[in-house]
Amino acid sequence: xxxxxxxxxxxxxxxxxxxxxxxxxxxxxxxxxxxxxxxxxxxxxxxxxxxxxxxxxxxxxxxxxxxxxxxxxxxxxxxxxxxxxxxxxxxxxxxxxxxxxxxxxxxxxxxxxxxxxxxxxxxxxxxxxxxxxxxxxxxxxxxxxxxxxxxxxxxxxxxxxxxxxxxxxxxxxxxxxxxxxxxxxxxxxxxxxxxxxxxxxxxxxxxxxxxxxxxxxxxxxxxxxxxxxxxxxxxxxxxxxxxxxxxxxxxxxxxxxxxxxxxxxxxxxxxxxxxxxxxxxxxxxxxxxxxxxxxxxxxxxxxxxxxxxxxxxxxxxxxxxxxxxxxxxxxxxxxxxxxxxxxxxxxxxxxxxxxxxxxxxxxxxxxxxxxxxxxxxxxxxxxxxxxxxxxxxxx
Amino acid sequence: xxxxxxxxxxxxxxxxxxxxxxxxxxxxxxxxxxxxxxxxxxxxxxxxxxxxxxxxxxxxxxxxxxxxxxxxxxxxxxxxxxxxxxxxxxxxxxxxxxxxxxxxxxxxxxxxxxxxxxxxxxxxxxxxxxxxxxxxxxxxxxxxxxxxxxxxxxxxxxxxxxxxxxxxxxxxxxxxxxxxxxxxxxxxxxxxxxxxxxxxxxxxxxxxxxxxxxxxxxxxxxxxxxxxxxxxxxxxxxxxxxxxxxxxx
Ligand SMILES: Cc1cc2nc3c(=O)[nH]c(=O)nc-3n(C[C@H](O)[C@H](O)[C@H](O)COP(=O)(O)OP(=O)(O)OC[C@H]3O[C@@H](n4cnc5c(N)ncnc54)[C@H](O)[C@@H]3O)c2cc1C
Numbered sequence: 001x002x003x004x005x006x007x008x009x010x011x012x013x014x015x016x017x018x019x020x021x022x023x024x025x026x027x028x029x030x031x032x033x034x035x036x037x038x039x040x041x042x043x044x045x046x047x048x049x050x051x052x053x054x055x056x057x058x059x060x061x062x063x064x065x066x067x068x069x070x071x072x073x074x075x076x077x078x079x080x081x082x083x084x085x086x087x088x089x090x091x092x093x094x095x096x097x098x099x100x101x102x103x104x105x106x107x108x109x110x111x112x113x114x115x116x117x118x119x120x121x122x123x124x125x126x127x128x129x130x131x132x133x134x135x136x137x138x139x140x141x142x143x144x145x146x147x148x149x150x151x152x153x154x155x156x157x158x159x160x161x162x163x164x165x166x167x168x169x170x171x172x173x174x175x176x177x178x179x180x181x182x183x184x185x186x187x188x189x190x191x192x193x194x195x196x197x198x199x200x201x202x203x204x205x206x207x208x209x210x211x212x213x214x215x216x217x218x219x220x221x222x223x224x225x226x227x228x229x230x231x232x233x234x235x236x237x238x239x240x241x242x243x244x245x246x247x248x249x250x251x252x253x254x255x256x257x258x259x260x261x262x263x264x265x266x267x268x269x270x271x272x273x274x275x276x277x278x279x280x281x282x283x284x285x286x287x288x289x290x291x292x293x294x295x296x297x298x299x300x301x302x303x304x305x306x307x308x309x310x311x312x313x314x315x316x317x318x319x320x321x322x323x324x325x326x327x328x329x330x331x332x333x334x335x336x337x338x339x340x341x342x343x344x345x346x347x348x349x350x351x352x353x354x355x356x357x358x359x360x361x362x363x364x365x366x367x368x369x370x371x372x373x374x375x376x377x378x379x380x381x382x383x384x385x386x387x388x389x390x391x392x393x394x395x
Numbered sequence: 396x397x398x399x400x401x402x403x404x405x406x407x408x409x410x411x412x413x414x415x416x417x418x419x420x421x422x423x424x425x426x427x428x429x430x431x432x433x434x435x436x437x438x439x440x441x442x443x444x445x446x447x448x449x450x451x452x453x454x455x456x457x458x459x460x461x462x463x464x465x466x467x468x469x470x471x472x473x474x475x476x477x478x479x480x481x482x483x484x485x486x487x488x489x490x491x492x493x494x495x496x497x498x499x500x501x502x503x504x505x506x507x508x509x510x511x512x513x514x515x516x517x518x519x520x521x522x523x524x525x526x527x528x529x530x531x532x533x534x535x536x537x538x539x540x541x542x543x544x545x546x547x548x549x550x551x552x553x554x555x556x557x558x559x560x561x562x563x564x565x566x567x568x569x570x571x572x573x574x575x576x577x578x579x580x581x582x583x584x585x586x587x588x589x590x591x592x593x594x595x596x597x598x599x600x601x602x603x604x605x606x607x608x609x610x611x612x613x614x615x616x617x618x619x620x621x622x623x624x625x626x627x628x629x630x631x632x633x634x635x636x637x638x639x640x641x642x643x644x
Contacts, residue, residue: 013465015425022465026472026586029429034580064583077583 017082017317019324024083031065031090043096046223047368050215051178052102054136061133066107070115074127080324084108084258085265085316092269095277095365097372098223100266105174105224106130108262109255109380110137113183113200117243117251122202126181138179140170140229141252147172148385150185150252151194155231157186157201162238164188164201166231169213172379176227177215180205184231189246198248202240209234220371257333259380261320264336267344267376268313270369274344275306277366278351285356298354305347312339334381334389341377341386348373397452398441399505400475401496402434404459404466405516418614421516430466433511435473436571439578440541441509442474449543452476454503458487458495464594471589472581478594483606485599491606493525498602500530505566507548512537512570523570533563537572 013022038059046052060066068083070076077083087107091100111130114123114137129135146152155168166186173182182203189197203210213228243251279302282292292298319336322329348370352359359366377383406412406421407429413422430438444450455470457463458481467478481495500508513520527534535541535550539558542549548563553572563569581589599606627633637644 022468023586023590025465026469026581027583029469030580030583030586062582063580064586068583072584072587075584077587079583079587 017314017321019082019317019321023079024086027068027079027083028086028090030063031087032093034060034063034065035090035094039094039096039099043094043099043223046099047096048222050222051225052099052223054133054178057103057106057133057136059133060103061131066103066133067131068107070111070127070131071123074123075131076127081258081261081320082317082324085261085320088262088265089269089272089313089316092266093273095270095273095369096223097266097270097369097375098221100269101174101221101224104262104266105139106137109259110139110175110179110181110183112255112258113139113242113251114202116254117200118202122239122242126202130181135180136175136178138173138175138182139255140173140176140182140184142170142172144169144171144228148382151198151249153185153187153198155184155186156190157188157199157236158190159188159238160235163235164238164241166201166203166209166234166236168231170229170231172216173227173229174224176229177212177225182210182229183242184229185248185252186231188248192246195249197246198252199245200242200248200251201236202242203231203234203236207234207236218375220368220374222368222371256381257323257330260333260337260386261316261323263376263380264312264316264333264340265320267340267373268309268316270373270376271305271309271340271344271347272313274347274351274366274369274373275302275309277369278302278354281358281366282354292354301350302354305350308343309347312336312343315339331390331393334386334393337381338383338386338390341383344373344376396450396507397454397503397505398444398450399454399456399496399500399503399508400434400437400441400470401456401458401492401508401510401522402438402466402470403431403511403514403516404428404457404463405431405514408432408515414615414617418616420612420615428462428466430469431511431514431516433513433515433571433573434470435578436573436575437509437511438470438473438475439576440538440569440571441507442579443576444507444541444543445474450507454479454505456481456496456499458483458492460484464596467594468589469581471592471594472586473579474585475592477592480594480596481599481602482596483599485606486608487606488608488610489519489521489525490609491599491604492522493529494604495599495602495606496522496526497529498604500526507543507566508532508568509541510568510570512572523568527568530566530568533565533567534570535561535563535567536570538569539572539574541569541575 012018013020014025067076068079072078143153157164157166184201184203187197188199209232211230213230216226285292316336319329319332352366352370355366358364407427415422441453453475455467455475456479457466464480510523537553538550539553540551546565550561552559
């Protein structure tokens, strides 16, 4: 019999996924240390305050965490979607979903509109500040009467000489109170139906006619500020329109792909942290003469949850990898969002259960994480809507 | 002035170390590895000396399997200028490492070697001292403060019961203690830049050193499990228990 030479393989940079390179591993190491030492010990106060201090965002900017995929000329690192997934996962592990989403909306849901759709002049104007954490961004698509159905939006932008006049209300806008720059979707063609006739505008804080209607009080994500934004004859220069007129819907759809990978990665970071919290708890908590860990019913459920999280995490990496290669991965991304948004809630429920009464007290991290997890199956593409996207592509 | 900083790849300090079932060592398969924390402090100190204009070049050296190159990369991302990897699958012990470092010091001619006082895997606390002896150089171990002036280094040492300050004539070996500094983060742009910094890979034979171990590990075992604590009602009961149960007084 012939002997077959084994195929020579390069040793992977780490065992999480074969596509990770050494710089991914180093980025994760730095993020993990940053979260452990500069976030977890102090973030409880931000939950009460309702926002993350600017200092912290600037510090993250200085370390390059806010410019992972952006051009080097503006201070970015020109890395890839896998690195973005690592950022989201590690911020998710912080146990403070509100902190994580404050950063991730800025880096991966709002500023990509400028990075992808902006002209060179527009990018040069704002990107360096965005990457440095000096300019914080928000994205305003959802309206009181149009959420999942993006094409149902009614906010209008009427051309008036060299300007547009924006009128309408946006709802549930993360970073809405504190952002310096908001990317607003509005109808530029009142005649066009549905997805056509929408454009994106960069609107700076303090622009006359633009105001915060109210800050919204939420079940979770308490350290993230969320607002209703009002545009009342808000005059925005045509130079602030991002991309071609009436093509905004496609920009939104494109950015949704990235947003959903990020939300999936964040959710799986949270799920890993919840399992770690539960493990620590059940290993020391005693009942009926033994630790809870010694009860097979408990450790087997934790074992199965860990397996499901490991599988979902690989799906996140797979989608991120496809995206980094430039492949259309709407199917995988929709699967990620549907799966991770639900799974993180199942993990949250079980891990809170294993904590017993302690899991119901505000002083336990798991209690906060349960509240934070709830929105993961609603925001950024609700599970039902994501499943429709998956179903369409099942062939 | 050149500074040489040896950096060791060890099991990450967050990992709960497990002993291999056959008792030959600790489990490293699939375990997260990182730079020895004391070595991070050494890199940080070297980078600060460079930022102050005292040092002109920092060389990071690691010895062991090919993945030690990643540990060097981390040092480069923190601010070291270039790296040397002495690649070997041999089980490296302090004397072999010190001998190889000596040959590298002879070749590179640094004025200062800054290194961790010990590695958190085997806690030997020996390599720095051995290197200083082999070179015939001054040594300042367990440093919590280092000041360089001309051809002198003033090193504050953490010793049992307090601090000791020694004046060393350069060249010298300094080993770092925990309180010397707080290592910086490697920023993402610096991580990207580090990819382009050179790492030279050589073998122990290139240094004329046989790295074969001189010490034999007979058995590695878990320490005994910590017993649950007890509450005592009074000082008298505590003293009695210390005498009869713990047998420490
Ligand atoms: C905390 C938070 C932060 C947010 N941040 C932002 C932000 O920064 N910017 C922004 O633009 N938006 C933001 N959103 C909005 C978010 O994206 C929307 O809430 C989400 O898209 C769902 O829209 P909706 O709330 O209008 O729900 P609806 O669209 O009214 O949906 C209600 C329910 O109906 C289900 N449903 C809808 N369509 C179908 C269907 N075809 N078949 C079956 N079921 C269906 C949905 O799945 C959901 O369960 C945020 C929301 C929250 C809660």
